Amino acid sequence: MPKGSERIDHPPGYPEAAKMKMKEIHKPSSFEGAVWVTQGIKDARMIFHAPPGCYMMQHMNSLCNEWHPDFYSTLVSYGDVMQGTETQLEDVLRKVVAENPKAIFIITSPVVEITGDDVEGVVSKVGFDKTITVRPPIGGSLAEGKEKAFISLIDLMDPSVKKAEKTVNLIGPTYNTFNWRADTFELKRMLSHIGVSVHTVLTADCTVSEIEDAPRAALNICMYPYDWGVVVAERMKERFNTPYVADHVPIGFRESAAWLEEIAQFFQIDAKAYLAQEMQSGLDFITTLLVTNTFFESSAALSTDNCDSYSVGIGRFLKRELGMEISLVTVGTDRAKEIVDQVCSTVLVNPSIDEKKRLFLEKAPTIILGNYYDLKLSTDLGFKNFLFADIPLIGHIFSETTPFMGFMGAKHLVQAIGNEIYTKIFIETKGEMEGIISAGEVPWELDAEKALGKIAQLLPHFIRSIAIKKLHQGADEIAVERKTKVTLEILREVALKYTPTRFKAKYSTVFAERGEEGVGEGGLEELPFQMEWDKEAQEMLEMVPSEFRAQAVSGTEEYAKKHNYTRVTSQVVDEYRRELGF
Amino acid sequence: MPLKCYEHCCSSCIALANLGKIEGVIPILHGPQACTFGNQIGSMFCRPSRLLTIGTTLKKSEVIFGGEENLKQQIRNVYAQYTPKIIVIISTCVPQLIGEDVKGVSTDLQNEIPDLKVTYCETGFNHPRSTPMGNDVSWKAIVDVLEPQEVVKNSVGLLGRAGQDADSLGTLTSPLREAGITTYAFPAGHIDEMAKIVKAEFLCPLHLVPYLTSKRLRERFGSKVEYSELPVGVEGTSNFLRGVADLTGSQKLREIVAREEKRVLPRWQRIKEQFKREKIRALLVSGPANEISIGKILAELGAEVIIVPAMRNKFAQQEKKILLDRYRSQITFHEEDFDTVAKLADFYKPQVIFADFQGRVEVIRKLIPCHINENYLNEYGYDYALDFGEYFFDNLRRPVFEEWRDLMAHYGGGICA
Numbered sequence: 001m002p003k004g005s006e007r008i009d010h011p012p013g014y015p016e017a018a019k020m021k022m023k024e025i026h027k028p029s030s031f032e033g034a035v036w037v038t039q040g041i042k043d044a045r046m047i048f049h050a051p052p053g054c055y056m057m058q059h060m061n062s063l064c065n066e067w068h069p070d071f072y073s074t075l076v077s078y079g080d081v082m083q084g085t086e087t088q089l090e091d092v093l094r095k096v097v098a099e100n101p102k103a104i105f106i107i108t109s110p111v112v113e114i115t116g117d118d119v120e121g122v123v124s125k126v127g128f129d130k131t132i133t134v135r136p137p138i139g140g141s142l143a144e145g146k147e148k149a150f151i152s153l154i155d156l157m158d159p160s161v162k163k164a165e166k167t168v169n170l171i172g173p174t175y176n177t178f179n180w181r182a183d184t185f186e187l188k189r190m191l192s193h194i195g196v197s198v199h200t201v202l203t204a205d206c207t208v209s210e211i212e213d214a215p216r217a218a219l220n221i222c223m224y225p226y227d228w229g230v231v232v233a234e235r236m237k238e239r240f241n242t243p244y245v246a247d248h249v250p251i252g253f254r255e256s257a258a259w260l261e262e263i264a265q266f267f268q269i270d271a272k273a274y275l276a277q278e279m280q281s282g283l284d285f286i287t288t289l290l291v292t293n294t295f296f297e298s299s300a301a302l303s304t305d306n307c308d309s310y311s312v313g314i315g316r317f318l319k320r321e322l323g324m325e326i327s328l329v330t331v332g333t334d335r336a337k338e339i340v341d342q343v344c345s346t347v348l349v350n351p352s353i354d355e356k357k358r359l360f361l362e363k364a365p366t367i368i369l370g371n372y373y374d375l376k377l378s379t380d381l382g383f384k385n386f387l388f389a390d391i392p393l394i395g396h397i398f399s400e401t402t403p404f405m406g407f408m409g410a411k412h413l414v415q416a417i418g419n420e421i422y423t424k425i426f427i428e429t430k431g432e433m434e435g436i437i438s439a440g441e442v443p444w445e446l447d448a449e450k451a452l453g454k455i456a457q458l459l460p461h462f463i464r465s466i467a468i469k470k471l472h473q474g475a476d477e478i479a480v481e482r483k484t485k486v487t488l489e490i491l492r493e494v495a496l497k498y499t500p501t502r503f504k505a506k507y508s509t510v511f512a513e514r515g516e517e518g519v520g521e522g523g524l525e526e527l528p529f530q531m532e533w534d535k536e537a538q539e540m541l542e543m544v545p546s547e548f549r550a551q552a553v554s555g556t557e558e559y560a561k562k563h564n565y566t567r568v569t570s571q572v573v574d575e576y577r578r579e580l581g582f
Numbered sequence: 583m584p585l586k587c588y589e590h591c592c593s594s595c596i597a598l599a600n601l602g603k604i605e606g607v608i609p610i611l612h613g614p615q616a617c618t619f620g621n622q623i624g625s626m627f628c629r630p631s632r633l634l635t636i637g638t639t640l641k642k643s644e645v646i647f648g649g650e651e652n653l654k655q656q657i658r659n660v661y662a663q664y665t666p667k668i669i670v671i672i673s674t675c676v677p678q679l680i681g682e683d684v685k686g687v688s689t690d691l692q693n694e695i696p697d698l699k700v701t702y703c704e705t706g707f708n709h710p711r712s713t714p715m716g717n718d719v720s721w722k723a724i725v726d727v728l729e730p731q732e733v734v735k736n737s738v739g740l741l742g743r744a745g746q747d748a749d750s751l752g753t754l755t756s757p758l759r760e761a762g763i764t765t766y767a768f769p770a771g772h773i774d775e776m777a778k779i780v781k782a783e784f785l786c787p788l789h790l791v792p793y794l795t796s797k798r799l800r801e802r803f804g805s806k807v808e809y810s811e812l813p814v815g816v817e818g819t820s821n822f823l824r825g826v827a828d829l830t831g832s833q834k835l836r837e838i839v840a841r842e843e844k845r846v847l848p849r850w851q852r853i854k855e856q857f858k859r860e861k862i863r864a865l866l867v868s869g870p871a872n873e874i875s876i877g878k879i880l881a882e883l884g885a886e887v888i889i890v891p892a893m894r895n896k897f898a899q900q901e902k903k904i905l906l907d908r909y910r911s912q913i914t915f916h917e918e919d920f921d922t923v924a925k926l927a928d929f930y931k932p933q934v935i936f937a938d939f940q941g942r943v944e945v946i947r948k949l950i951p952c953h954i955n956e957n958y959l960n961e962y963g964y965d966y967a968l969d970f971g972e973y974f975f976d977n978l979r980r981p982v983f984e985e986w987r988d989l990m991a992h993y994g995g996g997i998c999a
Contacts, residue, residue: 431631
């Protein structure tokens with residue numbers, strides 16, 4: 001079954017239907033990739049050779065996320081398709097040529113790819129020199145589409161220009177790349193501190209003359225080395241003898257420093273003083289009260305599989321430099337997975353939305369970083385803390401001010417994540433401004449009282465007392481309304497409704513284990529052990545509610561095998577519990 | 583004398599936070615705006631709802647001519663809008679300094695509104711011990727206006743430390759209730775429930791803080807105050823519960839303790855083994871008295887513990903003796919003057935520090951893990967200790983500190999904080 005697809009059950013009587021698969025459409029294609037690369041070139045004109053529907057959606061989507069993207073279309077009709085779209089394309093192309101653009105890009109849509117119209121023939125006939133045709137492959141990925149468009153730019157570049165000292169090209173930022181504007185701004189700022197200037201940004205907001213002049217740069221820098229840009233950098237190296245770097249994703253303090261250090265070394269610049277200044281400031285910032293207080297006891301899910309460089313960079317930064325638990329990461333390629341596996345035990349390659357939903361609930365992260373679907377999903381599931389970090393979006397305002405990359409990006413990420421968690425938890429655990437503090441003298445059933453005590457231990461220290469207050473109060477109010485004591489069921493209801501969502505999944509264990517007796521020898525014997533277990537490890541199963549014990553055994557053994565353990569010891573159980581976030 | 587106060591906050595703020603968690607009670611902050619604003623903001627984090635504070639915001643003219651009329655009017659306003667059962671006037675430094683007749687005001691208003699009880703606490707100039715004293719004097723103010731009720735024989739009152747205990751005493755009330763012992767908790771979320779503390783035959787303080795409160799309950803209602811030890815960690819919790827079993831003659835409670843120990847000891851033992859493998863020296867500085875309770879848990883786990891105590895009342899002295907007898911050279915009480923926590927850290931060289939905000943700023947940039955005392959409340963019972971112990975090393979986040987040490991060595995020119 002292809003990634004991103006899921007088999008569904010069909011009613012009897014439709015045997016053929018069982019072969020159908022439900023496709024989830026939340027990944028941009030190679031066509032978007034090509035469109036986004038070319039539409040950001042300011043003084044060029046892009047013609048999307050496509051039916052009006054394709055054009056409208058592409059343009060509208062860009063207008064919701066970028067400043068002033070403009071492009072044209074051939075608005076191919078059914079009749080055009082039947083009779084050939086060449087005339088239509090020629091008409092549009094001539095009108096665009098009359099506007100005196102510096103270059104013209106024609107992106108062919110799937111319809112034109114199917115009809116196989118002679119686009120190149122039309123281009124030749126019209127005779128505008130700087131016309132580039134990009135044919136994104138049907139079924140290709142976003143990265144493939146972008147790479148193909150980037151490569152097409154090489155035809156515009158002037159191989160005769162001389163190299164300029166201490167200049168670089170930034171390869172990778174395109175329109176509709178999440179946060180490209182701020183990331184580019186910050187990397188330029190950092191480079192300027194060591195005396196390096198950016199010659200061309202390929203391609204967001206660049207000009208045609210900058211593209212033509214791109215071989216003048218002494219070094220190419222791939223900003224998204226896990227996604228796109230490396231192939232074009234390689235081609236530029238072959239054609240123009242321009243070396244490139246693609247070793248670091250400059251996210252977080254370490255990788256930003258390493259990124260800049262590598263560039264400085266290339267130019268034989270001493271960057272030590274500047275790096276020291278940034279790192280001292282970083283240390284001052286990272287050790288502030290609310291940063292460590294909040295991050296050390298929080299977890300994050302990164303649903304950023306449309307930009308693997310973000311998944312790799314943000315995942316490593318939050319885990320290693322901030323001590324955050326990374327409970328789930330989604331990526332687009334196995335290559336990125338290999339890297340992210342080092343900081344997260346649950347890394348999914350192009351998961352379906354249903355898979356994400358299941359894992360959000362299972363992992364219950366304190367904050368989710370993702371796209372619009374993730375925001376919707378997390379809102380539906382009751383998660384409060386969210387930060388946009390990927391496409392698709394239904395519209396988002398971007399500026400230079402909110403980078404994720406570079407030193408400022410590191411600070412911004414911490415600021416945005418920390419404030420989101422801290423403030424939302426604060427609000428979530430409060431009653432109304434003028435609300436009552438307690439519903440009265442409300443009796444609690446013993447089981448419910450014990451369960452509340454257990455729940456307390458699942459909450460991070462920095463919000464434990466206020467969160468418990470909220471639960472207590474909520475349970476009291478429901479009990480009063482129903483004219484009953486506070487029961488376990490009421491507490492469960494309240495716990496699922498009010499408390500910081502991170503912990504909802506864990507609560508289920510509290511409610512399941514209440515009133516249970518410990519596991520007797522007989523109980524243990526019935527469990528599906530496949531591996532050898534230490535007695536101590538077996539005893540630890542007593543902490544698991546009975547209905548989940550079989551699952552715990554198989555899960556632990558799977559974990560043990562994955563990590564090359566030959567027997568299950570208490571250490572293995574502990575590691576597995578921590579991986580699950582318990 | 584230290585160069586700054588290392589406690590969490592002012593007594594007035596704590597009183598406000600404490601009383602702000604009890605339905606039926608409304609505090610009025612009697613003081614100038616410069617005093618009350620900080621306390622209002624400071625208390626907002628931990629107050630559950632009704633987040634606006636009523637105060638008198640004394641002006642200069644009132645400082646000269648007296649602010650009693652202003653105070654009376656605020657009390658009338660509060661009663662008219664909320665009809666609380668009790669209004670507590672939190673009398674801050676300035677009214678104490680100018681000799682405001684707060685007691686007279688409360689008597690006048692008591693007469694004017696017979697359905698209302700007006701009481702007051704003095705929270706000014708409580709340093710040192712500002713934080714715990716804020717709790718204690720505000721509880722005592724409540725006790726001052728409680729009505730007598732019939733004492734229930736063999737019943738137990740559990741006397742907590744702070745307002746947040748209103749929601750976390752279940753960990754101790756539940757074994758007592760399971761044993762069939764009539765139990766009253768103080769504080770509780772509602773004043774009606776809290777007021778039942780006067781029915782308890784035995785009053786068992788759970789912490790070092792409510793010393794004045796216990797004393798006042800004994801004076802007014804004849805409660806038998808029995809401080810045994812802090813019910814924290816495994817040994818402390820068991821000893822406390824066995825103490826209650828002895829008081830009430832409850833065999834059932836003893837059985838519950840034995841059952842609980844059987845449940846928790848295997849896990850506890852595993853934690854202790856980890857502490858044996860990874861030696862820990864912890865410095866705990868002047869928390870809201872939890873520097874002793876958290877220190878006690880750590881000592882039981884095998885850590886070397888240095889405590890700078892916030893409290894010196896009789897309960898604290900009793901607890902100190904217990905700890906020194908039990909853990910001997912493993913525990914140090916630092917009661918001498920010191921200038922800064924940083925200097926203490928230089929002297930004791932701990933691997934972890936528990937301090938409040940003011941202490942943290944001195945050590946964290948040296949990349950010494952520093953937990954905030956105020957985040958380690960509600961520390962009663964077995965499960966808290968298990969959770970604390972099991973996640974202790976994880977919560978130190980040593981790899982992060984190592985990462986930053988390495989980063990600073992490589993790029994940052996070393997740590998120069």
